[in-house]
Amino acid sequence: xxxxxxxxxxxxxxxxxxxxxxxxxxxxxxxxxxxxxxxxxxxxxxxxxxxxxxxxxxxxxxxxxxxxxxxxxxxxxxxxxxxxxxxxxxxxxxxxxxxxxxxxxxxxxxxxxxxxxxxxxxxxxxxxxxxxxxxxxxxxxxxxxxxxxxxxxxxxxxxxxxxxxxxxxxxxxxxxxxxxxxxxxxxxxxxxxxxxxxxxxxxxxxxxxxxxxxxxxxxxxxxxxxxxxxxxxxxxxxxxxxxxxxxxxxxxxxxxxxxxxxxxxxxxxxxxxxxxxxxxxxxxxxxxxxxxxxxxxxxxxxxxxxxxxxxxxxxxxxxxxxxxxxxxxxxxxxxxxxxxxxxxxxxxxxxxxxxxxxxxxxxxxxxxxxxxxxxxxxxxxxxxxxxxxxxxxxxxxxxxxxxxxxxxxxxxxxxxxxxxxxxxxxxxxxxxxxxxxxxxxxxxxxxxxxxxxxxxxxxxxxxxxxxxxxxxxxxxxxxxxxxxxxxxxxxxxxxxxxxxxxxxxxxxxxxxxxxxxxxxxxxxxxxxxxxxxxxxxxxxxxxxxxxxxxxxxx
Amino acid sequence: xxxxxxxxxxxxxxxxxxxxxxxxxxxxxxxxxxxxxxxxxxxxxxxxxxxxxxxxxxxxxxxxxxxxxxxxxxxxxxxxxxxxxxxxxxxxxxxxxxxxxxxxxxxxxxxxxxxxxxxxxxxxxxxxxxxxxxxxxxxxxxxxxxxxxxxxxxxxxxxxxxxxxxxxxxxxxxxxxxxxxxxxxxxxxxxxxxxxxxxxxxxxxxxxxxxxxxxxxxxxxxxxxxxxxxxxxxxxxxxxxxxxxxxxxxxxxxxxxxxxxxxxxxxxxxxxxxxxxxxxxxxxxxxxxxxxxxxxxxxxxxxxxxxxxxxxxxxxxxxxxxxxxxxxxxx
Numbered sequence: 001x002x003x004x005x006x007x008x009x010x011x012x013x014x015x016x017x018x019x020x021x022x023x024x025x026x027x028x029x030x031x032x033x034x035x036x037x038x039x040x041x042x043x044x045x046x047x048x049x050x051x052x053x054x055x056x057x058x059x060x061x062x063x064x065x066x067x068x069x070x071x072x073x074x075x076x077x078x079x080x081x082x083x084x085x086x087x088x089x090x091x092x093x094x095x096x097x098x099x100x101x102x103x104x105x106x107x108x109x110x111x112x113x114x115x116x117x118x119x120x121x122x123x124x125x126x127x128x129x130x131x132x133x134x135x136x137x138x139x140x141x142x143x144x145x146x147x148x149x150x151x152x153x154x155x156x157x158x159x160x161x162x163x164x165x166x167x168x169x170x171x172x173x174x175x176x177x178x179x180x181x182x183x184x185x186x187x188x189x190x191x192x193x194x195x196x197x198x199x200x201x202x203x204x205x206x207x208x209x210x211x212x213x214x215x216x217x218x219x220x221x222x223x224x225x226x227x228x229x230x231x232x233x234x235x236x237x238x239x240x241x242x243x244x245x246x247x248x249x250x251x252x253x254x255x256x257x258x259x260x261x262x263x264x265x266x267x268x269x270x271x272x273x274x275x276x277x278x279x280x281x282x283x284x285x286x287x288x289x290x291x292x293x294x295x296x297x298x299x300x301x302x303x304x305x306x307x308x309x310x311x312x313x314x315x316x317x318x319x320x321x322x323x324x325x326x327x328x329x330x331x332x333x334x335x336x337x338x339x340x341x342x343x344x345x346x347x348x349x350x351x352x353x354x355x356x357x358x359x360x361x362x363x364x365x366x367x368x369x370x371x372x373x374x375x376x377x378x379x380x381x382x383x384x385x386x387x388x389x390x391x392x393x394x395x396x397x398x399x400x401x402x403x404x405x406x407x408x409x410x411x412x413x414x415x416x417x418x419x420x421x422x423x424x425x426x427x428x429x430x431x432x433x434x435x436x437x438x439x440x441x442x443x444x445x446x447x448x449x450x451x452x453x454x455x456x457x458x459x460x461x462x463x464x465x466x467x468x469x470x471x472x473x474x475x476x477x478x479x480x481x482x483x484x485x486x487x488x489x490x491x492x493x494x495x496x497x498x499x500x501x502x503x504x505x506x507x508x509x510x511x512x513x514x515x516x517x518x519x520x521x522x523x524x525x526x527x528x529x530x531x532x533x534x535x536x537x538x539x540x541x542x543x544x545x546x547x548x549x550x551x552x553x554x
Numbered sequence: 555x556x557x558x559x560x561x562x563x564x565x566x567x568x569x570x571x572x573x574x575x576x577x578x579x580x581x582x583x584x585x586x587x588x589x590x591x592x593x594x595x596x597x598x599x600x601x602x603x604x605x606x607x608x609x610x611x612x613x614x615x616x617x618x619x620x621x622x623x624x625x626x627x628x629x630x631x632x633x634x635x636x637x638x639x640x641x642x643x644x645x646x647x648x649x650x651x652x653x654x655x656x657x658x659x660x661x662x663x664x665x666x667x668x669x670x671x672x673x674x675x676x677x678x679x680x681x682x683x684x685x686x687x688x689x690x691x692x693x694x695x696x697x698x699x700x701x702x703x704x705x706x707x708x709x710x711x712x713x714x715x716x717x718x719x720x721x722x723x724x725x726x727x728x729x730x731x732x733x734x735x736x737x738x739x740x741x742x743x744x745x746x747x748x749x750x751x752x753x754x755x756x757x758x759x760x761x762x763x764x765x766x767x768x769x770x771x772x773x774x775x776x777x778x779x780x781x782x783x784x785x786x787x788x789x790x791x792x793x794x795x796x797x798x799x800x801x802x803x804x805x806x807x808x809x810x811x812x813x814x815x816x817x818x819x820x821x822x823x824x825x826x827x828x829x830x831x832x833x834x835x836x837x838x839x840x841x842x843x844x845x846x847x848x849x850x851x852x853x854x855x856x857x858x859x860x861x862x863x864x865x866x867x868x869x870x871x872x873x874x875x876x877x878x879x880x881x882x883x884x885x
Contacts, residue, residue, distance in 0.1 A: 147606050209656065236830045240830050419596075420593070437605065446604065456603050
């Protein structure tokens with residue numbers, strides 16, 4: 001009995017204490033909570049108002065792998081902490097960065113790059129050719145998205161010369177020189193991705209994983225100094241970024257088109273032109289073909305040129321932009337609209353029902369049974385169009401395009417499929433895909449017959465020897481200027497090509513503008529045409545950003 | 555002496571169960587990942603799909619051991635695990651143990667606060683409802699609990715975010731620390747402020763079950779003979795509850811709270827997503843969506859241990875509290 005009561009007594013005290021403790025924590029939490037809330041908000045606002053050379057940005061997702069260029073950091077936009085050998089300006093023309101000059105041998109296999117000699121890493125050590133060699137060697141072995149499989153060797157004969165040797169001529173190798181940030185050999189270790197050292201305009205001060213990266217201007221940077229001393233990149237998803245913009249915590253936020261209608265106090269919506277395109281890929285072979293992995297390929301309807309051209313010409317792209325994209329986009333006529341390697345002659349007049357009907361009739365497609373769908377040799381002009389289920393924009397585009405095409409007597413059945421299902425069915429059904437890159441290699445991989453049917457390469461099994469030979473010439477060119485006309489001819493050389501006028505293996509629909517909410521008064525300069533990824537590319541011209549005038553600063 | 559033996563046997567048995575649970579859960583998760591349609595290489599490459607050649611793909615496969623058969627991969631992973639190595643995450647390119655350690659601390663703090671808050675609030679609501687049975691207040695509390703029990707966590711999270719983060723602007727809209735502040739300047743106050751919304755989300759939805767259970771239990775107690783006797787002696791209200799009701803309802807409530815670890819963990823994953831809070835939730839979602847097997851298995855084991863611990867504590871508490879269960883254990 002005595003023992004029993006003792007136990008109870010002890011437990012009562014213990015429980016009482018526990019509850020008291022819990023209550024006091026709760027209370028002090030609240031008491032602490034309310035006071036600093038107000039002051040911290042004030043601090044935040046006044047901090048921006050006073051210094052003006054700090055920005056808070058919510059423009060993209062966190063690079064989980066960290067800030068190591070040799071494993072994929074900085075492929076789009078600015079690598080920020082590192083600098084590249086070359087870069088592309090607002091017009092996407094090549095300009096020197098670390099390099100002062102480069103030359104390519106006649107056979108296209110040897111690339112010689114000369115470096116400027118005044119460059120220092122943020123730790124004060126000079127950047128030499130050895131670091132460039134080290135960077136490319138490391139990247140080649142990293143097993144990451146950096147594809148250096150065509151590089152046979154890289155050498156640094158002296159401090160300011162780098163010589164790359166390729167396995168086969170590849171003018172698009174230049175893209176690696178414009179995207180791969182150079183890392184210092186002396187400061188590269190296992191934790192480099194978390195503590196990057198480089199020669200870029202900024203250096204990393206702090207990385208709170210899953211939350212934010214805080215960067216400060218690199219005093220050793222050789223290029224134009226940015227107007228902003230400190231930048232904070234918040235890693236928020238699109239909804240959270242929009243909420244942060246509404247709450248006034250960020251100076252620039254990447255937002256999806258769905259949020260574009262609502263005004264946000266103190267911020268302006270900026271729409272940036274892109275090649276973030278969406279288009280319909282057609283299987284080019286008759287049914288019965290096989291993909292690279294042995295999956296069924298080909299389609300008896302889409303393999304007919306008249307069908308593909310009719311679909312292309314009947315679609316009203318301006319209406320798609322207005323109706324589906326809320327006006328934030330532009331019609332797409334190729335995979336690389338307005339990029340240096342696209343052909344302006346490939347643009348055509350669309351929304352032309354008469355022309356579509358004429359093409360179908362002369363191609364032998366006539367509606368004989370009066371059901372509104374044309375036939376040829378007993379085959380109805382009907383095919384499936386797949387899109388990635390869950391992607392609302394693609395769904396709307398597919399449905400709207402199907403409606404437009406129906407007027408011409410072609411029936412498109414729109415079906416949402418998972419990525420994995422799509423991959424298996426893509427070779428025998430039309431698919432709504434989206435691409436868009438600053439690398440003409442993409443054009444090659446989409447249209448060349450060399451790798452047709454390998455994964456996402458040339459899913460339609462398109463094959464045109466003339467196009468192939470133009471693109472081979474483009475790859476073998478010894479400079480980008482020399483390559484450009486070949487790329488353009490592959491698209492349309494006057495008689496054939498992968499444009500609408502030629503084989504029309506795709507019906508490109510729209511390029512989707514990337515939207516950013518920007519604090520009033522912040523000028524983000526002349527933006528490049530952005531590639532497929534939304535968000536980070538906006539940073540590619542950070543050094544041009546500035547405040548427009550003093551009145552608009554917060 | 556028999557008591558100590560009993561406890562040793564109890565703990566030993568529990569550890570054995572934990573071990574078999576971990577083996578089972580990780581093997582099952584691994585098999586599920588094999589059946590998952592996510593192609594880890596494609597998920598890893600992401601948007602650069604069209605620029606990465608087949609040759610580079612096989613390099614990536616080789617680098618991450620994805621070219622081996624699944625049995626081989628599971629065995630390699632198991633062998634490394636026995637030596638204390640959880641493997642390397644493919645998407646974070648970091649040891650899995652480091653990632654979990656770093657993020658678990660954030661999640662644990664958040665979950666602890668939410669757990670304590672929901673316990674206290676839920677218990678209080680349950681007591682108040684039972685003491686004022688069938689009053690308007692009781693009905694309000696019941697209505698609230700039923701509504702909350704059927705409300706998705708992320709929806710509540712978005713609602714709170716809109717109201718307190720955007721409209722009123724009282725609290726930050728996300729993250730665990732203030733934007734742009736260097737680590738040495740971040741105070742505990744800052745951390746608390748950033749934790750309020752996610753913790754509130756979790757506790758708001760977590761109160762339902764404990765409040766309803768406590769209400770029911772206390773109502774049973776209030777109908778007993780000794781309460782009738784106490785009332786006859788003139789005891790009323792809080793005094794009555796403190797003397798005769800409290801100890802009957804607080805212990806079941808506490809055990810219930812410990813047993814709710816699994817819901818807590820699941821809720822934290824969702825709330826962290828909405829508030830961009832850097833806990834395990836974000837990492838779990840990434841690992842699942844992008845087929846990062848080592849990271850996912852590490853997280854699965856971590857959450858299994860966490861939930862198991864909660865349930866075990868509840869078990870132990872039962873045995874400490876209820877003499878009948880102790881007898882059962884000893885015999």
